[in-house]
Amino acid sequence: MTPRRPLPAALAAAALVAALLFALPLAGLVARAPWPRLGAELARAEVRDALLLSLRCSLGAALLSLVLGLPLALWLAEGTSRLRALVRVLVTLPMVLPPVVGGVALLLAFGRQGLVGAPLAHAFGGALPFTTAGVVVAEAYVAMPFFVLTLEAGLRALDPRYAQAAASLGARPWRVLRTVTLPLVAPSLVAGLVAAWARALGEFGATITFAGSLRGETRTLPLAVYAALETSPDAAIALSLVLVAVAALVLFLLRRQWFPGGAR
Amino acid sequence: MRRLATLLCATLFVGCGPSRPPRAALVFASASLGDAFEELAAEFARAHPGERVEVHAAGTPQLVLQLREGARADLFASADEASMERVVALGRAAEAPRAFATNRLALLVAAGNPEHVRGLSDLARADLRVLLCGPEVPAGRYARAALARADVVARSASDEPSVRAVVSKVALGEADVGVAYVTDARPELGLVELGAAENVVARYTLAVLDGGDAPATAADFRDFVVSERGREVLARHRFGGAP
Numbered sequence: 421m422t423p424r425r426p427l428p429a430a431l432a433a434a435a436l437v438a439a440l441l442f443a444l445p446l447a448g449l450v451a452r453a454p455w456p457r458l459g460a461e462l463a464r465a466e467v468r469d470a471l472l473l474s475l476r477c478s479l480g481a482a483l484l485s486l487v488l489g490l491p492l493a494l495w496l497a498e499g500t501s502r503l504r505a506l507v508r509v510l511v512t513l514p515m516v517l518p519p520v521v522g523g524v525a526l527l528l529a530f531g532r533q534g535l536v537g538a539p540l541a542h543a544f545g546g547a548l549p550f551t552t553a554g555v556v557v558a559e560a561y562v563a564m565p566f567f568v569l570t571l572e573a574g575l576r577a578l579d580p581r582y583a584q585a586a587a588s589l590g591a592r593p594w595r596v597l598r599t600v601t602l603p604l605v606a607p608s609l610v611a612g613l614v615a616a617w618a619r620a621l622g623e624f625g626a627t628i629t630f631a632g633s634l635r636g637e638t639r640t641l642p643l644a645v646y647a648a649l650e651t652s653p654d655a656a657i658a659l660s661l662v663l664v665a666v667a668a669l670v671l672f673l674l675r676r677q678w679f680p681g682g683a684r
Numbered sequence: 685m686r687r688l689a690t691l692l693c694a695t696l697f698v699g700c701g702p703s704r705p706p707r708a709a710l711v712f713a714s715a716s717l718g719d720a721f722e723e724l725a726a727e728f729a730r731a732h733p734g735e736r737v738e739v740h741a742a743g744t745p746q747l748v749l750q751l752r753e754g755a756r757a758d759l760f761a762s763a764d765e766a767s768m769e770r771v772v773a774l775g776r777a778a779e780a781p782r783a784f785a786t787n788r789l790a791l792l793v794a795a796g797n798p799e800h801v802r803g804l805s806d807l808a809r810a811d812l813r814v815l816l817c818g819p820e821v822p823a824g825r826y827a828r829a830a831l832a833r834a835d836v837v838a839r840s841a842s843d844e845p846s847v848r849a850v851v852s853k854v855a856l857g858e859a860d861v862g863v864a865y866v867t868d869a870r871p872e873l874g875l876v877e878l879g880a881a882e883n884v885v886a887r888y889t890l891a892v893l894d895g896g897d898a899p900a901t902a903a904d905f906r907d908f909v910v911s912e913r914g915r916e917v918l919a920r921h922r923f924g925g926a927p
Binding site (some may be wrong): 448500527528530531533547550631632633634635639640646647649650652 | 745748749752799814815818820840841842843844845853856858914
């Protein structure tokens with residue numbers, strides 16, 4: 421390890437300000453939390469409804485990401501089409517787009533009067549907005565890119581000779597995928613899945629725009645925080661702490677992926 | 685180098701000089717007041733050269749929350765008395781709130797009213813997708829009061845965070861009926877008025893706030909809103925006169 425020199429004082433001060441910018445909001449939350457009543461706040465029926473709904477919807481979005489995102493990541497990493505660059509941009513878009521804009525776009529596509537929503541509503545007699553399924557779609561729209569791009573990076577880093585060797589020994593593509601490629605890429609797959617799940621759990625803008633906010637049906641944890649902020653701030657802070665705890669857990673689980681080299 | 689210093693000093697002096705426009709008063713207004721207050725602000729600026737107000741219209745609970753957390757607003761105009769009372773209880777009001785307008789609930793529907801909505805009782809129809817504001821929003825509170833009095837059980841598809849959100853969802857065709865105000869009439873939408881017996885009167889109040897940057901301008905704007913000229917603008921936006 422090379423010896424390190426200390427930062428110039430001005431840079432160190434700026435670095436401290438930056439670190440405080442991230443530390444102080446957490447401190448504020450912890451300082452204002454209704455600690456003695458935390459259990460009671462979290463046991464309230466509307467809080468439990470939001471927790472269970474968030475869990476269901478975020479797991480649904482993660483599952484959707486796995487089922488649809490895995491083939492997409494494979495195609496992006498190993499396909500030969502010229503369209504891949506365009507599709508990659510499309511997949512990345514929800515990561516940089518304001519989620520509210522994503523919600524409006526989802527309405528215009530899958531709403532009752534939407535591009536594909538209108539014929540679907542006509543055929544099946546229902547539409548996604550204001551439904552729990554709509555929450556899953558909104559969350560998947562925002563979260564799946566994290567899975568697809570993480571997995572694609574993992575697939576690209578693989579040595580192609582393993583798969584080639586397996587194929588030359590007579591393994592069919594499905595078998596190569598199942599027994600060679602996926603096991604090798606498992607760390608990226610899990611990391612991408614957890615990242616997508618965490619993003620889905622925290623989703624707010626697209627959800628409230630596309631699915632609305634109804635207790636037990638579409639009011640997930642972040643939406644419940646927003647609804648409770650003015651009327652019952654203690655409940656909002658308690659819910660926020662739950663989300664912070666989940667985020668901390670995710671960071672801990674993914675520490676190898678996101679902090680390679682780790683703390684020295 | 686000296687020239688640079690002179691230039692810097694000059695810039696500083698210009699910066700502090702009397703020619704600098706006075707700070708705009710920041711007006712927090714309930715979402716339903718948005719359009720009317722934008723127009724009032726424009727007329728106010730014409731009638732009071734050198735004075736300016738900036739209107740921030742949003743869902744009332746959000747405004748109360750921001751005032752609780754110390755937002756530097758100069759005036760608060762609320763769609764209901766309960767929200768104003770909260771702000772008074774927080775110690776933010778610099779004066780006793782004054783009633784300046786009234787409003788009535790109305791049902792927003794698609795243009796031409798294709799579902800033949802007639803009144804509150806239609807909100808119980810299972811074939812309609814109904815949209816209300818949440819109970820923490822004035823429009824949602826008024827709607828629930830009217831429904832309870834008429835003994836109608838309506839199932840809202842969502843508890844929307846502001847009356848603006850209800851209007852836009854009806855405009856997008858995602859809801860069949862939205863409970864909003866008569867002031868939310870739009871040329872591209874249909875509006876079903878409610879009879880006096882099943883309607884409620886929304887009382888709007890305003891008060892100059894403590895802790896703002898331009899209290900004098902805020903007081904002038906408050907006087908302008910309750911003046912003859914201000915009442916005309918509000919009436920054009922279909923608000924009722926102060927009770």
